[in-house]
Amino acid sequence: MNDSDQSAARTARPKRADAQRNKKALLDAAAAIFVTSGVEAPVRDISAKAGVGTATIYRHFPTRADLIIAVFRHQIEACAEAGPALLTTSATPHAALAQWIDLFVDFLVTKHGLATVLQSDNAGFDALHAYFIDRLLPVCTQLLEAAAAAGEIRPDIEAYELMRGVGNLCIGADSDARYDARRLVGLLIDGLRQPH
């Protein structure tokens, strides 16, 4: 409902009303199903809940990644925007980094199965991977560089590697009471500190 329906309308004919309705129904259905059954729920479940045929889901969201991105876009954007903000409000860059990573972890662990799918080398999820990288990697890089410039952390760690590691640590964090991803991520961020 943001770019494709408005900016595209200037160059091409707008989508038909029923198509827009179906797209929204699919987004709502997917959001609901994702909460109960995780992001890997069968396509048929989602299309059934939305009251449309299975092909309709592919028409609006060619890959499952597109659907997942559409459902979570707002939250990912919020996370991206929180990065620079934290840098100005926190006592030190390392504190800002830690808080931002916390936000990221919170997002991942509350979305059933999202962390799993994010690391999957399944080709169908390439777009999801790419979107996260596009949107969050620059933010993480900025925080990391600020902390490195302040001499708080060792400078030899790449943002990509850190984010991937954090994402990995979040896998299965729901569904296992004995495993607290937040604590391990905290350890990892601690380990980042410059030994001085």
Added chain:
Amino acid sequence: MNDSDQSAARTARPKRADAQRNKKALLDAAAAIFVTSGVEAPVRDISAKAGVGTATIYRHFPTRADLIIAVFRHQIEACAEAGPALLTTSATPHAALAQWIDLFVDFLVTKHGLATVLQSDNAGFDALHAYFIDRLLPVCTQLLEAAAAAGEIRPDIEAYELMRGVGNLCIGADSDARYDARRLVGLLIDGLRQPH
């Protein structure tokens, strides 16, 4: 070839010769396929390579976990036995822990897809999870307790959580040149150090 064929022979009739042959063929085929296609390779690929029917694989290995365990049992045992040994040969318990974790990581990252499947909450892999816990958790606990007793690390970390975290960090470590699981695991072990 270890217990089920000998100790079981005392109480029950030994397996037929062709059954033993097929079991070995399946193990060899699985080992080969796991290297090329990962541990999640289709059942049919494995049975085809072994020259047997698909049902035969289920007869010998009721779940995929059983097959994976059988293929890697020797290496897992070796890893388990290395723990106490490292404790006596290393300078400090923390060094022993770090070296042992290194062995564990090496094992995981060189077995295509094993780390992924190890964390999967898929019911079919319960036995694999259980086997790792059974065999390696006590070893890790011993190392962790020795390091904690020496005051080298914070005492509030569970072996289960650590192993799970390390396993998670190893996911997808092959197939991504920009991601070095070893380095992140090293960071995590560093973060474990007691702040003194």
Added chain:
DNA sequence: AGCTAAGCGGAACGACGTCCCGATTTCGAC
């Protein structure tokens, strides 16, 4: 050699992702 049951192979089934195609609906033009 003959018997018996352990063991076998591959067809069959269900779940799933994906694609195709005839039917339906929308909406601008008149």
Added chain:
DNA sequence: GTCGAAATCGGGACGTCGTTCCGCTTAGCT
């Protein structure tokens, strides 16, 4: 209002995979 082209739809069809079933084969004992 109504009409027709184009957009869109629905659900059935197909391929893949895990798993199970069942009639046949064969090892191993007598």
